[in-house]
Amino acid sequence: MITGMDRLTAAVNGTTSDRIPVFCNLIDQGAKELGMPLKQYFSKGEYVAEAQLRMREKYGYDNVWSLFYVGKEAELLGCRRIIFAAEGSPNVGEMILKNYDDIHKLQVPDDLTGHPAFEEPLKCLKILRKEVGGRYPICAYVTASMTLPAMLIGMEKWMELFLLGPAEVRDELLTKCSDFFRKEIEAYRAAGADILVYANAFGSTDFIPMNLFRERSLYWMKRDLQPGGTNGLVYYCGGARMNPVIDQVIEQLGITTFYLSPLDDLAEGKKIINGRALTCGVINDIKLIDWSKEEIRTEVKRMLAAGMPGGKFLFGTLVMPYAIPEENIRTMLEAVYETGSQ
């Protein structure tokens, strides 16, 4: 039986399998799958692992996730208040850095694996590894040093500090966030994650101008990735566009998988990548809430026509909104399985 890992390996190597790999990122939907509120669902690694396994089995796509919610990283750095919604992703409800003095006091935990906030994700990873390890890629979500401060001090204050300084305070925070990143990615790798989604909105020129990307983003990304390397790493800008920076990221960081934005021109992205890396074409999954079946099929066909020629391609989603009807998820996946067969 062909597994998700077989399909991914074929795509990475530029060979063919039965079809292109499909990464469908169902995170909050796990609660619906188990019939429980989101807060209860995210309280136990066993729940998250069980739902991930069930949903992958049910829909037939190729990946599973160890991600609970993005705010977990803030919890690992001291946040104690997460606000759970009834039908959407949890929010960080408390910024742990209220002023510059808090930045000086911020301490990166020595051992993340022993941290209470990491206990349940580790349980989840252990189960996933036991059940599907080596057969289906296990994904983890790691936020880059440039973007993590938004969860700690708030995006407004971070943008202000990032652009207006004081530079020494900004760099102190970035250094701490980069140190945290290095520990986090190491911990996920040690626990069995195969795919590390490197999330960095500040790695997109939708967020910062090109001069700052060159001066700062590349510098901090190099620092983040220097000890552990880029094996299994996926470049992802949180849904922001990346085509203008792909060349530099390949040349200077050596990253070999690009998870484009739905707003990127997919054919252009593949042309820029030009066989040097794996391209993931990403559907605009907000539209999946309301699209008709025909609209979904048309969009999938359009994307695959742009992405499949030349190989080294997979199909992906962003973080699928909770409100997408199950039949629309099925319609999308069936269309990819059919059109994406090789």
Next chain:
Amino acid sequence: MNELVTATTRKFTEAILDTDRERALQAVQYAVDQGLMPEDVVFRVVIPTIDRMVRSISENFGASLAQHFITSQIAAEVTEQMIPKFKQRKNVIGHVVIGTSQGDFHGLGKRIVTGCLKAMTIDVTDLGLNVSPQRFVEAAIEGKAQVIGISSMMIHTARGETGCLRVRKILQDAGMEHKIKIIVGGAPYRYDHELYKMVKADAWADNGIEAGEVISKLIREATS
């Protein structure tokens, strides 16, 4: 004096595109020292720079979020410095209440819009984060605002029953729809350009800079 306006606008715009606050403020200070009137700084340098930014965005997607942020902050800062020096009291174009939808704690877009509105001499009441629909409407009525601005970063806070949909319902029930318009913005609207209709807003804006222009139109509609 026209030459001074042209030169100042060019230096000011270049500094903003480089996200260089100090250089932008220096350009304005130099112009004032050379005798440029405070009214000219606002209406012939700052506001045209925002307009130009809007055009550049619509033409080639050329400006980043950081550039929007710096534009709005510097424009607001310069305008607030200049207004007390105006020879005549400024004419306020209108009043906007703004906040993020209930359950949403992402305030950057709101802050960019607020900065631009201040620079355009529009009064703004910032209601902050996680604002209930009732609070939006109460504040708009109390402050005689023509526009309610609702920013949402997450799809469930944009589409949910405690967001714009509820604000619309309260305005309808109060018979205030013709007096108070609603604009929405934030990431979900960028991924679905029809979403603003679904949540029953009057308009949306793709980014904080463009929002200033759209809100000006809504104010004119509400007061006509």
